[in-house]
Amino acid sequence: MKHPLILCGIACWLTLAAPLWAQTHGHGGDDDWAGMVGMTGALGPYLSPREASGTSWQPDITRHDGLHGMLGDWVFMAHGEANLVYSDQGGPRGDEKGFLAGMVMASARRNIVEGQSLMLRTMLSFDPQMGKRGYPLLFQSGETADGVEHLSDYQHPHNLFMELAASYSIALNEQDSIFIYAGLPGEPAIGPTAYMHRASAMHSPETPLAHHFLDSTHIANGVVTVGYVADRWKLEGSIFTGREPNQFRTEINAPHLDSYAARVFWNPDPYWSLQVSAARIHSPEQLEPNIDETRWTASATYNRPYGADVWATTAAWGRKNLSSGKSYDAFLLESAYTFGETDTVFGRFEHVELAELFDHASPLHETVAKPFKLSLGYVHDVPLTDEVTLGVGALVSAYAYSQRIEPEYGAPPLSSMIFVRIKVQ
Ligand SMILES: [Cu+2]
Numbered sequence: 001m002k003h004p005l006i007l008c009g010i011a012c013w014l015t016l017a018a019p020l021w022a023q024t025h026g027h028g029g030d031d032d033w034a035g036m037v038g039m040t041g042a043l044g045p046y047l048s049p050r051e052a053s054g055t056s057w058q059p060d061i062t063r064h065d066g067l068h069g070m071l072g073d074w075v076f077m078a079h080g081e082a083n084l085v086y087s088d089q090g091g092p093r094g095d096e097k098g099f100l101a102g103m104v105m106a107s108a109r110r111n112i113v114e115g116q117s118l119m120l121r122t123m124l125s126f127d128p129q130m131g132k133r134g135y136p137l138l139f140q141s142g143e144t145a146d147g148v149e150h151l152s153d154y155q156h157p158h159n160l161f162m163e164l165a166a167s168y169s170i171a172l173n174e175q176d177s178i179f180i181y182a183g184l185p186g187e188p189a190i191g192p193t194a195y196m197h198r199a200s201a202m203h204s205p206e207t208p209l210a211h212h213f214l215d216s217t218h219i220a221n222g223v224v225t226v227g228y229v230a231d232r233w234k235l236e237g238s239i240f241t242g243r244e245p246n247q248f249r250t251e252i253n254a255p256h257l258d259s260y261a262a263r264v265f266w267n268p269d270p271y272w273s274l275q276v277s278a279a280r281i282h283s284p285e286q287l288e289p290n291i292d293e294t295r296w297t298a299s300a301t302y303n304r305p306y307g308a309d310v311w312a313t314t315a316a317w318g319r320k321n322l323s324s325g326k327s328y329d330a331f332l333l334e335s336a337y338t339f340g341e342t343d344t345v346f347g348r349f350e351h352v353e354l355a356e357l358f359d360h361a362s363p364l365h366e367t368v369a370k371p372f373k374l375s376l377g378y379v380h381d382v383p384l385t386d387e388v389t390l391g392v393g394a395l396v397s398a399y400a401y402s403q404r405i406e407p408e409y410g411a412p413p414l415s416s417m418i419f420v421r422i423k424v425q
Helices: 004-025 030-037 403-409
Strands: 067-071 074-088 096-113 116-125 135-144 150-155 161-171 176-183 223-230 233-241 257-266 272-281 293-306 309-322 327-339 343-352 372-383 388-400 414-424
Antiparallel strands (some): 067 074, 074 096
8 A cells, every 4th residue: 555644534534524424414403412312332222421442341421522413314423533743752762753643433323123223333543654663652562563573662553444343232121232243353352442442541642551461452353242231241252363463554454263352341330340351362473473372351440520520540450371381461550630621631550561672682682571651641622613622732751660671771761742632523
């Protein structure tokens, strides 16, 4: 693909255009809008704000902003975001780069008969135009830029097509349902809601270091999930393609449904969402094709409104057990507080165990780095119209790690990002 930026731009705007068109050409009056706010989920007979990326759940109280429109029996929703970011990562392995990140997401839903709901959803990323290395992010590791070397201290770009999926659910009674979800690509039933959709994470332009322990399977090249919703509980299982996306970020590859995942979600009250999940991932890494991974995750998300203010927090643990016998853990605690509807403070604390940072030439090749990272940031949003906001923000990150890795990373540095973002919702 010679012009991923152009393709991405066209695809992104088409996705946003569908609900906008429906908004202006449909019969989406205030009464319809009131009906949509009280709409049940695509996967079950609960209120739709519980639903997040893939088939994941978030607390029922989570605020859902987006463009909405109706056309016949179809309900369209869309939102999008573009972030212009400058990342300055400290220390000898740090780097600097300005880049554009962002995504758009759109869905179309209708009831086929009463209690049976069909949803089509697409999610597109601007990331491929960043270049194959993505952007500098100290201690990030995972995937590859060239098919030869592990990508270290950089966050890989996400694929142009992050989700092209459909789901169908059948309500069994007023609380329970069964559903099927299929995507190429799509998100299997593992981990918490993917970070770009988590209320506690979405204000930060940084990808969590724990991404490859928790939610990195969110772009699986083929997934089928079936699930059972019993009121506040959900049990689901997936078969999916284990191999992570390769360095060609505008391609969709043929599915190999060679991996399995199972997850239990529990939303005990409107504020909490808890999950545990496990996955057997066949040959996830292109560079280490003989290694399989068993992944375990557990997470708790607490979202709470205080008048017009919103506080969102997630704690998560992820473990990779590799078929080589090695095992690595990651811990994450992140929180965001939005006050006055325009200002958000956000922070994230992480501890990760990383084995891929040092190449064969390094004397530290066998060393597992175990950095701690703390990021704190702030963003101020200015509403431009009812649907569009312009935000300006910054964050700073500090680290703590063993002296053993200082020959490569130097004394713990500071890193920073500044960003300008446009949100359409
Ligand atoms: Cu990702």
